[in-house]
Amino acid sequence: MSSGFSSIDGGSATSPGGFTAAAAHAGLKADGALDVALLVSAASCATAGVFTKNALRAAPVIYDAQFLSDRPGRVRAVAMNSRVANACTGPAGLEAARAMARAAEEAAGLPPHTALVLSTGVIGVPLPVDKVEAGLRAAAAKLSADGGPEAAKAIMTTDTRPKHCAVRLEMPGGGAPITIGGMAKGAGMIHPDMATLLAVITTDAVSDPNTLRPFWKRVVDRTFNAISVDGDTSTNDTALFLANGHAGVDPSRDGALWKVFEEAATAVARTLALAIVEDGEGATKRLEIQVVGAQTETHAREVGRAIARSTLVKTAIYGGDPNWGRVLAAAGVAGVALTPERITLQAATANGAGWLTLASGGATALADAQQARAIFEQKTIRLRLDLGLGRSEAVVWTCDLSPDYVRINSDYTS
């Protein structure tokens, strides 16, 4: 059976037709690395955005949210910068975000009010608008259909590698294929709802904002909102989905194709989300938490998130310590009613052949301690927590908490 889509080697946000991108060094990063990027679409995009739930939204978030509320079908470009988040910068910060959008529109020869903006970096520092504008002009001069990977590089902060990918849908009847691509940055502060996470997913499918909005919310909930690095939630987190219609096919008109389209978009977003977890600051291991048997998917996700943000769970994972009691204790803080007697906690065995039961009926299962330790010493650890309360489930991913995380974050501004 075909999955309905396949991965594109070296794919990026410019893999879908009609998208170009480029990056530049605008002097924000001290080491001469790329720090400004521009993504441009040949046609107006239907766009959906999911933004941080932090009560203190950074200026670019305020700008984009307002833009997508007013003109969700008019996006032609996304201007991006790293190193300075333009957060907690007051009215001047919003003016800077506007100036950045305007600079992108002018540099790329686009009509006014067609560019979104994304910023990431240090909070509370004014955006050096002149530098960003010059960087956008430099990027606009070399926009290319191969520019996606470079743009992904420019939005990195403490990321150690760029994150981009793309997939192509196998079209029924062999019609013109739909492509979905994307880029993201993450590393520290990653947590659901969300955290210095920037993601831009592009497609050449035809769509409209009203169709994309609930679709994109579902995809983000199961991908970018299902990962956590340190439980913090940033002022800037934004995940955008842009559909420019270049392929001429609206997948929502065909039930089977629409299903494949959502699966493909989820695969792109999940690939980027997992790349963020694996590149978490100081991360040495990955933890996958499947929560099943919940009354609702939201309950399942909340329990998974509570486990994923527990520093005690994350330090135990770092140390390869099968301290599964901490997993249950962390589940208990999710704000979801639990019935201890119905709970079962299992870990995927090291050979991948099955599951080792660590606790059931609210009590320890007296699992083989040596086997449990072998499981927790793996690079990727998979836990399955059955709440025994219903039929809904969710998967959440996180990384361990290492001494390196502390080292990286103890002196970030200087």
Add this chain to the structure above:
Amino acid sequence: MSSGFSSIDGGSATSPGGFTAAAAHAGLKADGALDVALLVSAASCATAGVFTKNALRAAPVIYDAQFLSDRPGRVRAVAMNSRVANACTGPAGLEAARAMARAAEEAAGLPPHTALVLSTGVIGVPLPVDKVEAGLRAAAAKLSADGGPEAAKAIMTTDTRPKHCAVRLEMPGGGAPITIGGMAKGAGMIHPDMATLLAVITTDAVSDPNTLRPFWKRVVDRTFNAISVDGDTSTNDTALFLANGHAGVDPSRDGALWKVFEEAATAVARTLALAIVEDGEGATKRLEIQVVGAQTETHAREVGRAIARSTLVKTAIYGGDPNWGRVLAAAGVAGVALTPERITLQAATANGAGWLTLASGGATALADAQQARAIFEQKTIRLRLDLGLGRSEAVVWTCDLSPDYVRINSDYTS
């Protein structure tokens, strides 16, 4: 002006009249250290308890909560053990908690159903009931009015020092004084609502459960629920307040005395709470967060807690990095509506003479970077966040997050 009460050198839970205590090594801790304690009152105590909000309550919590719901005026003893939390142990765990209470009652020659139980340590491991019972018998044989400090030692887990104190009230008219004493343990996992935090506060005042319940909730909210070490919330957290009436005075009958009594109880609880923060796993620094200008005290506390549990704030504090943008970003995740333009963030200057404004009106205040760094390099850092929305306030305390925290917690079970 007199504060109305004074600290007792070396004070403890047995400083108030009519309380005795002792500890024993029951073989739970591998190194021969004290691991079981017994506190006994000569008369029945009116008792109030505040318990963890974790959905998976440990057996001792279930036992005590039920006890205090049924017989809040009948407590004569508290039996305690460290090393094994008796959490996530199912119905057998509840039976073990009952057996532990019974053993304490029999060992101390008390009537049935008069003992509470407290356990702390590893989750998911069955309580070695025989050992605990033997330990309680050994402790009962040497109960003493000087036993408070020893009992405080026996409940330590990763704590590096025992935590106990007491104060004596200055009585109007020079009557028989009221004494309030207490002990606590904390270290890792400490977070509001609450986290492997055990606290027992005793007094020889006369009182009744209905008076104590709201009183104790207020005191705990401003002390034990206002501290955070790692944002985790344990299955076992319990704070008890016992009044045995030995001094013959009911402070609630005199408005002025009742006020002093609450201040004195708050001072005892705050001393213990701050001792927990300073002894947090791997802690090298203390952070005090005053949140003022909130619409309600609960809002103020929630904002303070959100800052206190941010690993990014805590690593910045460890590194002496004046990354105040992280403080604002963390405030934004509290679930409290904020108005950026009204927010002011200040830090107490190193010389203690005033406040340095770090941000106001939602934007950076361009504070002297050198002065800011000098402040953040101190051992104790005090921040003041004015939300500009009302007149309520709260204070929250936390410690920094150091590489040692990770080391301590990466291999705790073995």
